[in-house]
Amino acid sequence: MFLFPSLCWSCFTDDSIRWTKTVILTLFVVGVCLELSYATWNIALEMTTFPRTALFAQVHPVFILLGAACAAFVSRHAQSELVTFPSRTEWFGVGVTISGAIITTTYSNRRDQQRPSTITGDLVALCSAISYAGYIASMRRTQNAMYPGLQPRITNASVFIVQGFATIIMMMCSFLILAIVPDQADWSLTPPYGVFAWPHCDDVRFIIAVGVLIAVGHLAITVAVQNLPLLVASVSLTLLPIVQTLFSHALVGTPILTVREIVGAIVTILGVALTTVAHDKSLAEKHRENEEDSRRISIDNRS
DSSP, X not given: OOHXXXXXXXXXXXXXXXXXXXXXXXXXXXHHHHHHHHHHHHHHHHHSOHHHHHHHHXXXXXXXXXXXXXXXXXXXXXXXXXXXXXXXXXXXXXXXXXXXXXXXXXXXXXXOSSSOOOHHHHHHHHHXXXXXXXXXXXXXXXXXXXXXXOOGGGGHHHHHHHHHHHHHHHHHHHHXXXXXXXXXXXXXXXXXXXXXXXXXXXXXXXXXXXXXXXXXXXXXXXXXXXXXXXXXXXXXXXXXXXXXXXXXXXXXXXXXXXXXXXXXXXXXXXXXXXXXXXXXXXXXXHHHHHHHHHHHHHHHHHO
């Protein structure tokens, strides 16, 4: 879905996109990781409880850190650009964030008793977190490959246009599936269930509104990942269950937040803030070390 709009955008604009094998491959990896994250999320919802699915799907910052640690280990043993290991404070911040997610999503008074939790379902939800971590990392790599040497803000306009057209294509395909394939939507209160009365269904406007909100939210996530450090963006996305709970209360009328959920939300926000500060401090220390190395090299050359 993204490849065709990207090609059209590069043909009719002055964006200097380098269509190499690496770019096409990373675009393919981005799509596969995103599709796997969606698929495993929906499968996990059918195999285990929603709180456990939400919990295991929110641990993607851990895999971002593990990937950074592996990259740093490889760079230490290969002749490549040195990558620093994640600091202890970053690990601690991620741990605090995950703890807040645990407190928020495992409240006992709202557990789904009709569908018991299973180890297989938990593993599938964990695969969703791994896929989403791969999606974030591969999307950043795709941006660097398509626009080498450019700042992320320069590519934001193309991101809006390309992802907007891709979303339109995706929504059209979804509407066709809902209209043609039976038993794709069964939330209607009166028969015919779903959208079998297409295109005279009264809920079409509601479906369009949901699709537009999803598109805008996903577009915001894409731009955030392109402009923020990977770890900061990944940790910030753990706030999604909190926002979902607030919207659920405002739109559907679910019970108000409990004390445990509020405590979990506060812990999650503190973890996000701690991780952000630790990451900025780590970058500042790395910049200072690079300046000291450059100064030392210049002094040696003079001597």
